[in-house]
Amino acid sequence: MSVINEHFATIVPHEGESAELLLADIAEQAAACRKCELCEGRINVVPGFGNPEARVMLIGEAPGKNEDKQGLPFVGAAGKYLTELLGYAGLTREDVFIANVLKCRPPSNRNPRPDEIELCTPFLRDQVRAIGPEYLVTMGNFATKFILKTECGITGLHGKPVMAGRFTVYPVFHPAAAIYDRSKRDALQADFEALGERLKTPRSNAR
Ligand code: URA
Numbered sequence: 001m002s003v004i005n006e007h008f009a010t011i012v013p014h015e016g017e018s019a020e021l022l023l024a025d026i027a028e029q030a031a032a033c034r035k036c037e038l039c040e041g042r043i044n045v046v047p048g049f050g051n052p053e054a055r056v057m058l059i060g061e062a063p064g065k066n067e068d069k070q071g072l073p074f075v076g077a078a079g080k081y082l083t084e085l086l087g088y089a090g091l092t093r094e095d096v097f098i099a100n101v102l103k104c105r106p107p108s109n110r111n112p113r114p115d116e117i118e119l120c121t122p123f124l125r126d127q128v129r130a131i132g133p134e135y136l137v138t139m140g141n142f143a144t145k146f147i148l149k150t151e152c153g154i155t156g157l158h159g160k161p162v163m164a165g166r167f168t169v170y171p172v173f174h175p176a177a178a179i180y181d182r183s184k185r186d187a188l189q190a191d192f193e194a195l196g197e198r199l200k201t202p203r204s205n206a207r
Pocket of ligand 1: 060061062063064067072073074075078079100176
């Protein structure tokens with residue numbers, strides 16, 4: 001397993017504070033955020049949702065139309081497929097925390113812009129600190145490039161765990177990219193099954 005020592009290595013968990021309260025506080029701050037123009041077009045901020053004590057935190061790109069409507073991550077077609085993928089790892093939605101790089105929907109689902117990523121990702125960093133997961137499962141290029149600070153694409157990185165500070169980063173294809181691509185579906189299934197195997201050993205980092 002390769003190791004990177006910068007960036008996320010600087011994130012240490014909040015000790016003794018309730019992850020649930022910290023996450024609620026982050027969600028409140030995100031709901032009030034007007035730092036970029038995405039706030040103009042949003043119906044809801046989508047801070048993230050799930051188990052504050054999760055061993056596995058999944059990170060996607062940005063909310064889509066359904067997520068913007070409901071204020072929850074991965075509730076559309078890609079979300080339904082993600083629930084299926086979690087099953088291959090022996091996980092349910094209740095076990096994990098799901099967040100995105102951006103907390104607001106980009107218009108017409110365009111790609112996140114570098115300035116938006118820079119302004120929005122302090123929320124994600126704080127969420128990682130609050131939860132202190134063992135695994136950061138980065139879904140697709142945007143999440144993987146942001147977390148690993150790499151220019152390498154997801155095709156070469158998926159399924160290969162990387163130690164980043166006290167977290168194991170586990171890149172996978174974005175579920176939406178695999179809905180109509182059989183080969184990516186096979187890779188996703190294999191990667192989530194392999195994650196499930198890894199989760200059979202006791203967690204390697206204390207909360
Ligand atoms: N795609 C994402 O990256 N995130 C969501 O929340 C939904 C779809």
